[in-house]
Amino acid sequence: MTDPTPAPDELPEPARTGLRTTVRWLQRVVVAVVGAALGVLLLGRVDAPIGPFDATVAFTPAVGGGAELEIPPLGALSVDAYDGPLRLDVQLRRVDQLRAQALATDPGQLDGVVDRVSADLRDAVTELAWRTAAAGLGGAALFSLVALRRRREPLIAVGLSTALLAGTAGLGAATWRPEALSQPTYTGLLVNANSLIGSAQDIVARYDAYRASLEDLVANVSTLYSAVSTLPDPTGTGDGVTLLHVSDIHLNPAGADLIGQVVTQFDVDGVLDTGDVVDWGSPVENQTFGWIGDLGVPYVYIRGNHDSAVTAAAVAAQPNAVVLDDTATTIDGIEVVGAPDPRFTPDKDATGGTQSLEETGQELVDHIGTLDDPPAIAMVHDPKQAPPLDGVVDLVLAGHTHERDVSVLDDGTRLMVEGSTGGAGLRGLQGEDPTPLSCTVLYLDPAGELTAYDEITLGGLGQSEVMIQRTYVDPLPTGDDGGDGGGDDGGGDDGDQRPTEGPALPTG
Template sequence: MSGPTTRAPGRWRRPARVAGRWAVRLAVAAAGALLGILLLGRVEAPIGPFDAGLALTPTGGGATVEVPPLGTLEVDAYDGPLGLDVQLRRVDETRIQALVSDPARLDGVVDQVSADLQDAVVRLAWTTAAAGVGGAAVASLLLYRRWREPLVAAGVSVVLLAGTAGLGAATWRPEALSQPTYTGLLVNATSLIGSAEDIVARFSAYRESLEELVTNVGTLYSALSALPAPGGPTDTVALLHVSDVHLNPAGFDLVAQVADQFDVDAVLDTGDITDWGSEPENRLIGSIGALGVPYVYVRGNHDSATTAALVASQPNATVLDDSATEVAGLTVIGARDPRFTPDKDATGDGETLEQTGEDLAEVAEEQAETPAIAMVHDPEQAGPLDGVVPLVLAGHTHEREVETLDGGTLLMVQGSTGGAGLRGLQGEYPEPLTCTVLYLDPDTGALVAYDDITLGGLGETEATIVRTVVPERTADDVPADVPADVPADGTQDGTGGGTPSSPTD
C-alpha cells in the first residue's frame, strides 16, 4: 500500500505568488509616487517680503531653509521619508519698501510671515498628495496596461502618504525650531548679530523713535542756519562723510535728508554699507541713485565685490579701489578694506591693512596735485598716509574720533550712520546714528570747519549738531600737546528734539 501524497509545497505556492504581486505593486506605487512628487510636488508662494519655493523632498524628515548665497538653516523638527525644503529666491522690492515706510505693516510682519508659510505648506501638502497619487497611477498603468491596476496603485499611494503624514505628526518636535543648524555664511549669524529674540524685542521701541529722530534733522538745520558761515566770507565745498550704514533704512533716510538740507556737493562713504554683502541686502542700495549728488564709496569689511559693483552701477556713484576721482574740483583717493568678514576664505590675496595704506600713499604721490582727502575703511590703514595727504576719512570702529597724526595729517573716524544696524539694538546703550558735514576751501582743499550730526539710539529722541571751526594752521605750528579732537575756539552747537547730553561715542 502506497503512503499519503505530500501537498505542502503547492499549498504555499499560491500565497507566495499573491504576496509577490503585491510587493511589486507596492514598489511600483512607491516609485511612481516618489517620481511624481519630485517632478510636480512643489509650489511658489510669497512669504512676507520674500518670494519662496517650497518642496517636499526625500531627505529623511526635518525642514531646510535655503538663503542663497548665505547658506542654509536646518531644523530637525520631525521624522519621516520626506523633508520640507524652503528656498528664499528673491526679496520683493515693493513689499520691502512698503514694510519700511509703514510701521503698521512692520508690526504685523511676523504674523504675516507665519500666515503665508502656513498657507504655502497646506497648498504644498495637497499638491504633493495629488502628484504622489497621480505618479503612482501613471506608473502602474504604464507597467501593467490594465485599468484596474492604477486604481490599486492610487490606493496604495494614499496609504503610504497618510502613513508619512502620521509619522511626521507623531514625531513633531516644536522645541527644535529654537535650535537650528547653520551652514555656509550663516554659521557666523549668531556671533555677528547676536540674539534674534533680543533684537525683535527691542526693535519695536527703536522703530518708534526713528521717524522722529530723522525728522529732527530739519529742526537742527534751522538752528544751524543762525551759526556763522563755516568758512567766513569765502564759499566752501560741503561734503557729507558717512560710514557703517549696515543696511539700516533710517541711516539711508538720514543721508538723504542731510544731503538735501545741507546742500552738500557730494557724499563720501567709507564702507560697510551692508552687513553680509548679499543679494537681498543689496536691493536697498538703489536709493543711492536718488540722492542727486555724487556718491564716492570704498568697500568695508562687510561689503562684497557684488555690493561694490552694484554701488558702481548707480548713475551718480564712484567706487575707489586704489584710485582717485575729482569731487567739486578737489582730488579724492580711496582704498578698500582687504578683508571680507562674512567669508574669511574670500579675503583675496591676504593683503594687510598697512599694505593697502602704503599702496594708497603711492596713488597719492602719483597725482598732479596733493589729494585733499584719502578715504579708507579701517583707521589702521591711515598710518602710511600720514604726511602724504592733509585729511584721512575712516570708519569701522563705530566710534567717532578726530586725531592729528604725527606727520600733521588729520584722521577723522566716523561713528555709524546706521547705528551699527541690527547689532545696535543689543546693548544697554545702542549706537547713535552719526554723520559729519565737512567744509573745505575750494582752492586749497583745506578743511575749514565740520558739523558733527548725532541722532540718539534706542529709546532716545535727542538730535544734536556740533560745529567745529578749524583754525588755520601750518605744519610747523600743530600743537603736539593738545589733542586734535578738542574743539577750536568758535565751536558752537545747534540742538533739536531735546537738549544736548554727554557724548555717547
C-alpha cells in the same frame, strides 16, 4: 502531572494543517513587509524643486513616523507631526542659482514665496506617495517571488503590501497633528534657531518704534541747524566748501533720511561715503539706492567689506555718484582720492588671497604719487588702511568701527573715523544701548584745508536727543603728533582745536 505538549507531527491532521497555514501566512507577511521596506528604501524618493532649493524628498522606514528637514551642514529639525512606520525626510541639497537670482532681483516674488514653497512641497509629496506605493508593491512582489518561489506568492504579497500601505496612510491621517509644525526639535547648529528667531522678532518689533522716533529726530535737525548757523563762518571767507562724511549706513532707511535732511539744511556741496552702504551686497539690496540720485549733489563712495562689486556698480549707476577704486575725483575744487576695502565679508570664500589692509593703503599712496598735487582728502573704509597715508595727505576719512574717533597720526595727518550713519542697521538694535546714527559736516577753505566740523549724533532706541557739536580746527604745528579726540571731551590732546558744543534737542 500534566501531559507533555505533543510534537507537531503527533498533532491531529486538522491541527497540523492549521499550524502550517499560520506559519505560511506569517512567512508571507514578513516577506511582504521586508520586500515593501526594501522597495521603499531603494525607490521611495524624488528629486524636486522647493522654492529656490533643489531637494530630495523620501519616505524612510522608522518607528514613530514624523517628518525631518535636513539642511546640511547646519543640522536638521524634526516634527512629530504624525504616527506610523514611515518618516518623511526632506533634504535641501543646494540652492539653484537661477531661481535664487530671480527671487533676489524681483522683490515682488517675495510676497508669494511661502505659497510657492508650500505648493512645491505638496506636489513633491504627492509624487512621492505614488512612487512609494509603487515601490512598496513592486518590492513586496519581487521579494516574495525570490524568497518563496511560488507563482501565486507575488499576487498575495501585493495584496498584503496594499493593505499595509493603506493602513500606514490611514494611521498617518488619523494621527495628523498640525500644531506640531510650530514646535520642531532642532539638532546640529540649528539648536540655536529658537533663540535666533526670537531675537529677530524682537529686533523687528523694536525697529518699528525706533523708526518712528527717528523720524521725529531727523525732522528736528533743521531746528538745530538754525542754532548752529548763528556760529561764526567756519572758513572765515564765506567761499569754503561743505562736505558731509557718512559711513556704515547698512541699509537703514533712517540713515538715508538723515543724509537727505543734512544735505538740504547745511547746504552741503557733496557727500563722502566710506562704505558699508548695505549688509550683504545682494542684488535685492542694491535696488534701494534711488535716494542717492535724489540728493542733487555729488556722492563719492568707496566699497566697504559688506559691499560687493555689484553694490559698487549699483551706486555708480546713480547720476550723481562716483565710485573710487584707487582713483581721484574733484568736488568744487577739492580733490578726493579713495581705496575700497579689499575684503568682502559676506562671502567667506572671497576673503582668501586678498591684499592686506595696509597694502591697499600703500597702493593709494602710489596713485597719489602720479597726481600733480596731493589731494585734500583720502577715503578708506577701515582705519587700518590709513597708516601709509600719514604725512601724504592732510585728512583721511574712514569708518568700519561704528565708533566715531578723531586723531592725529605721527606725521601730522588727521584721521577722522565716522560712527554708523545707519546706526549699524538692524544689528544696532541687538544690545541694551542701540548704536546712534552719526555723520559729520566738514568745512574746508578753497585750498582744501579743514577749518571746522560739525558732529551730528542721533540717539538710538529709547533715547530722545539729537546733538550737533561744532569744532574749529587750527593748523597743526609741524611734527605735532598729538590726538585731538574729536572734541568729545571738550578739547583735543594737542590743543589745536576749539570745540564749541551745539545744542542738544530732546523730543517727546
